[in-house]
Every structure is written in structure tokens, then in C-alpha cells.
Amino acid sequence: MMLNGEFYQRDDVVLIARELLGKELVTRIGGRITSGIINETEAYNGVVDRASHAFGGKRTPRNEQMYAAGGNAYVYLCYGIHHLFNVVTNVAGIPHAVLIRSIIPQQGIDTMRTRRATPGKPTTTGPGTLTQALAIRTTHNGVSLGGPTIMIRDAGIALPPKRIMSGPRIGVDYAGPDALLPYRFHFHPDTLS
DNA sequence: ATACCGATTAACT
DNA sequence: GTTAATCGGTATA
DSSP, rough: BOOOHHOOOOSSSHHHHHTTTTOOOEEEETTTTEEEEEEEEEEEGGGGGTTTTTTGOOTTTTGGEEEEEEEESEEHHHHHHHHEEEEEEEETTTOOOOEEEEEEEEHHHHHHHHHHTTTTSSSSHHHHHHHHHTOGGGTTTOBBSSSEEEEOOOOOOOHHHHHHHOOOOOOOOOOOGGSSSEEEEEEGGGGOO
16 A cells, blocks of 8 residues: 555666556645645656756755655755655665656545635646645655655556656756656546546 | 756736 | 746855
8 A cells, every 4th residue: 555665765766757657645734634646757867867956966955855765755945936846766875756746636625725726727737736735845855755744655546558658857958968868757637537 | 145046837918 | 928926055255
């Protein structure tokens, strides 16, 4: 059910990004449980990836969590506004991470709508909006993904490889040749029953 | 101490 | 399609 170190601490972050599709991300924050099925991810391949915060072995107070053992959260602020949620992978010392870009709402949909407070706009599509819907903030940087605050579990959803699409990552044009790598994975919400 | 910029979003034209 | 919003991280001094 709940994903564990065996899942997170593997070496292939691109494979993990693909396998996180269809898993359920759950938070229990502010006394409310909210969750959604992950349907878009991006892999960030550590020191050799120009798009990664840890490219070249860079280590700062912000990205320190990327160097922790796989299975916890790396949350940081982008554009001064948006809290972006990443899953740390690989063993301690190897700074791999997977950015969660979109979920399909499951539990606590009313709560998520209230938190978003922007009717007519997607409630959980986009890395900044899903964190708002789930109430994930930079204060959750470093928390375990085994709960009790944030959890990722296998909801038993089978995704045929045919439904999974891949392509270049979003907003990383500055990364030169690495901007073209097919490290983004997603599937269309309609293909989920 | 100061300046520049970003793994984005929403509200515009 | 364009652009303002908004502030921590990082580099430079």
C-alpha cells in the first residue's frame, strides 16, 4: 500500500517519475484530509542535470533536502509565490528528485476548492496549484512521505504503458541540451475511470 | 548590503 | 499572446 524506501531509494529517478503516475498523494493538514492521483511528474537527475538545483554538486540551504535519503519531501518557493512539491529519491548523498506537477482530485474536494478560491480555474493542475489545494508549504520541507502529514500510496491503479506520455520538461529552457530530455511524464485524466 | 532572477499563475488585451 | 505579481535564494561586493 504505502510506498517505502525500497521504492524511493532506487537509482533510476526517471523510472521512479514514471512509476509515480497513478499513485495517490495524501495530506492531513489543518485537520483535513485531501488527496489526488498523480498524473504528471518530472524527473530531476541530480548532479549531471543542468535543470536540477543540484547540478554540478551544488549544495545550499535551499536544496539540502535533495541530498537526504529518498522518501521525504523537498518543498521550495518559486517566483516568490508558488510552493513546489518534490519527492526526494535515491540514497543519502545522491540528490535526485521528482517534481509533482498535477493530480486528479480524490478525497476532500470541497476543502481543496475552498483553499484554491479561484472558481473556473483548475483546482489541482500545475505544480503551484496542487500544493495550494493540498496545503503543502515550505514548512513541510523534509517531512517523511510515510505520514502522518504527507503520504504517497499505491492505490492499485493499473496504467497501461500506452496511456503514459512523455516529453521535455516545462520551464527549463535555460538548461541547454538537458532541456530536451524526455523527463516529463503524464497521462490524460479521462483515461482514469 | 545590494541586485538580479526563477522547476509559475492568473488576469489581462 | 502578454504581463504583473512577489520574495527567497544566490551571487557579487
